[in-house]
Amino acid sequence: MSDSRIDELCINTIRFLAVDAIQKANSGHPGAPLGATPMTYVLWDRFLKHNPEDPEWPDRDRFILSCGHASAMLYALLHLTGYDLSLDDIKQFRQWGSRTPGHPEYGIVPGLEVTTGPLGQGFANGVGMAIAERRLAASYNRPGHEIVNHYTYAIVSDGDLEEGISSEAASMAGNLRLGKLIYLYDDNGISIEGKTSITFTEDIARRFQSCGWQVIGPVNGFDIDAVESALREAQADSERPSLIICRTVIGYGSPNKAGKAAAHGEPLGEDEVQLTRKQLGWDNEEAFAVPPEALKHLRKARDRGRKQQDEWQQKLEAYRQAYPDAACQLEEDLSGELPEGWDSDLDGLFREETKPIATRSASGLVMNALAPRVRSLVGGSADLAPSTKTMLSEGGDYSAADYRARNLHFGIREHAMGAIASGMARHGGVIPYTATFLIFYDYMRPPVRLAAMMGLRVIYIFTHDSVGVGEDGPTHQPIEQLVGLRSVPNLVTIRPADATETAEAWKVALKRDNGPTALVLSRQNLPVLDRGKLAPASGVQRGGYILQDAEKPEVIIIGTGSEVAIALEAGELLQERGIRARIVSLPSWELFDAQPVEYRNTVLPESVKARISIEAGSPLGWERYVGDNGVIIGIPHFGSSAPGKVLYEKLGLTAQRVADEAANLLKGGEK
């Protein structure tokens, strides 16, 4: 069979596996697979360095399907090239418990880099992967030893480019000259409401050029050789990321739906599938047909991959001989394990600290104490590093001139920052952190959610965590953001009460390797709690703990973060009134809720129904801890512009109020 015949056969095999899977599920997106398969095939068949037998091989090329709705195409490719994904798996497309969910899900689909679907996310994930790759390459490669050297590819769609996150990420990729980043743009001119021209008339080439990208094309996305040449051209430019504009037709081959929005998001229908088979010259009338020649050709990926990985292993061996320490470090970084004694410099970091210190500043000290041992800690802020205190003092500034540096400058681009961090985490070899004000969590909710879904170790530092922000006013004062973080499944949120709890929070975050952690930190100074008199800060590990107790407590006061000091003060006021109060620090709901019920009952015994919570944020959800008889002190409205201390007074976040409420509760008063 001629080369072009085999190409066509393979392409149609992929297309119809996708189309048939969608048809069988009676749900899915056939348009993109029919249009984007040729370009994706060229990439996988002629360029992609990967080993289906070892999907996590560290020096593989990364491939991202940013338009995740084309999942069926990817599943077909994974099956045909020999990943651990069977034809039966594909037949279970979009069904309960299957390994082929509606959108590609990391952790469920073998060989998948990242979960995609929400548009624009994959685009930015790829930038994070390329950042991580360059950092490892710059840190570990030695003359004659290119031990880290791979590309990051993605298929991106109109929707990806319309979302603002792609502009943010593209700008950063161009600035950083990430030449090993190559994106194929499936330019099909159609989105759900019709022709993209109704709303999307950008000159994409100009736009990407303005951000420092090489733009290639438009090429005919169905012309195998043209796509191949374009990919070679992209690889040849090592200084600029490349966007290859591939003109395609959505739903290509479908006589009645090609080029129409109708091809996008629903099965073609049995009749149309048959017509499409005819039009594309696909003789197999039965569904899920895999011609042996196509399988044989595509399965060569296994041999190629094995060979490529073997060669790399040999290179690694030579590297290990020449640079045993570096090799050891690289492997440790890639393993994701924390090095021996990684947290030993935290011991007693704040023991001598007697002056009040903001938890953001404490966090900065913790990070800098950790950084020398935890080499893989790499991250940055969305243009707020001086305020978030997240600069690693010896880390240098990551740029095209210094890819070894550890401080990233994300610019005022929280959304891309979040998704880039996820890409870095999934690349491996780095433990990424991000930083911004808590209020701007709102700008980066989608990537935080996806990181939680993927179970990635990303550390989000959110400072300026309440009305304590002060004069900047309600636009900058978080109210509902804390409950927002708590509402995300598999995200652990920690709001430490002081410097010592901050150190513990960092330990939790770094040890947590199956999900992201948000550290919620104060702008204002907070007293360093006297651990000689109070319970140790290690209680943070359990999410909540008795900070100060009284014999047979009558009332429990629960605080988090900056309000714990207020709770302690209220305890003193109550003691003066002869009321026995227990003070509970509850920095993390998720960690606390995960404790055995016995422990939780020890901290919050059912017998003590007089409970008060105080937190400078939305009261939503605190009923869980204070119960029917409790009182929630929070802020059920937006904040206000005034000095932080004034706001605490005016909004009733005071020890006096807590004490009064407690006394009132004990008198059986109205809540």
Added chain:
Amino acid sequence: MSDSRIDELCINTIRFLAVDAIQKANSGHPGAPLGATPMTYVLWDRFLKHNPEDPEWPDRDRFILSCGHASAMLYALLHLTGYDLSLDDIKQFRQWGSRTPGHPEYGIVPGLEVTTGPLGQGFANGVGMAIAERRLAASYNRPGHEIVNHYTYAIVSDGDLEEGISSEAASMAGNLRLGKLIYLYDDNGISIEGKTSITFTEDIARRFQSCGWQVIGPVNGFDIDAVESALREAQADSERPSLIICRTVIGYGSPNKAGKAAAHGEPLGEDEVQLTRKQLGWDNEEAFAVPPEALKHLRKARDRGRKQQDEWQQKLEAYRQAYPDAACQLEEDLSGELPEGWDSDLDGLFREETKPIATRSASGLVMNALAPRVRSLVGGSADLAPSTKTMLSEGGDYSAADYRARNLHFGIREHAMGAIASGMARHGGVIPYTATFLIFYDYMRPPVRLAAMMGLRVIYIFTHDSVGVGEDGPTHQPIEQLVGLRSVPNLVTIRPADATETAEAWKVALKRDNGPTALVLSRQNLPVLDRGKLAPASGVQRGGYILQDAEKPEVIIIGTGSEVAIALEAGELLQERGIRARIVSLPSWELFDAQPVEYRNTVLPESVKARISIEAGSPLGWERYVGDNGVIIGIPHFGSSAPGKVLYEKLGLTAQRVADEAANLLKGGEK
């Protein structure tokens, strides 16, 4: 005094009012006022059509300070041009209860168009205003009667342009050829982490040209005449929005901080203020000095404004004579009042409906029933209109070719969509709605928050509201989004149970003129509740109501949206078991919580402690309604890819489970 002398004097007056206010508050951002005042002064002094004595005059030009941190400059301008903002107000900058908060807040500062601060939002708000202006102009202007005709101006900063939302909004503005949109870009090359070149090296001119904008400059932002010429050039192009790139220096005039990040976000310090006075030739050593010549010159804005508005009033009078009906309609639209009988076509809309219907589809029917009377209802979807069912069938497609049309195509740009809608609402004359899947609320949280803060009537339609989405899987299945909506102060969220509740929800949303409303709608079909047997749907107005009661109920089952039908079914199962259950529909927490305690106690009496809530979303916060003894049935993790009905079974969202839990509760069983 020469013209150029008076210009300089005015500019310095503005600058030092800002600098002094910041210094007195010991908090604020002096860098932008020092750099951006000249260009802003030119705009206000020579172009801006506004009347300080009537800030809400409908045909005024709109001015947005997208970089809201430059607030002190704006307050100085408002005071000096004669708005109801005194020098004493300015001296209270950033203090509790003042009218000059840290960032510009609509509703607090007189003469302010929109609340700004979170970067990029103001940029997109302006696009919304320009959209509304063109719509009203196209709808109401008649030959010889240009009754609607004004510009929308904004000052935008590096940060605004780095945020992805500005790319989204710029693309849409270019596509729509909003020629009356003119933005001045304060290009000062500095952001908080240092020179913008560390992360922001875009060719801004190219980028905006790629989106169909006219780009003017760079001009010297301190050259009054150059800025004036640029503004004239911008006005001359009626086909394209214009971006004027003004090169400026942050903190201009400050000998030690000009051109440095240090000038951005903290007071200059007393000494540096004095040095700056010297450098800028400002002789007034005392703070808050207003030279009489400067005041006299700037206060001319009042006479100009009065005259401009008078002329417009005369035009309006002539228009009213020539086109009395149109004038009447225009005034009604501008008033924001709903027309007589606006909801009369909703009566009995679903009375004959017996087949199950998705609430998204019901909403589409409601919108189309409302549209003929509620002429000002204008909006659209982020490329999901066929799925969100939000097309107004007679509305046409809003485009440069038809500005009268009512259906906007926002593209896959949820973030800009939200902010554009806010700009439309603040412009007036239109009641905007947006639409997307509930999961993509995450992409538009910042503008929803700001709309709530501003108290704007925007209607957010969020469909595909739960795991009922089905096969698309966890990336598309909302879990924590509903509690997210509920957590935003002053946002009303309604999740109707069926078509009849959907109609009521729309009534609430339209009548609510002091804040936004989110309508949360199902993808899947839901039975239309038999209102002959059940309580009327008007209960929605109170947020929660007894849908079906039993004599002396032993257990209360509370549901929302698609789970109400399950609750009713559970009630039947319980009846068979001889258990008396009350079924409560609770479509809106906010509306219910706002009811008098007596009403709430009627619906959820303290005496019935056996309560079960069922909602296909995060359980967070339901303790408020079920209490210490209740059971919350929800989804405390991410969803899964499978048919929706399968998911409901697998995740335990079934009548059987509700009934079992109820029976168990009554037996005094473990929760």
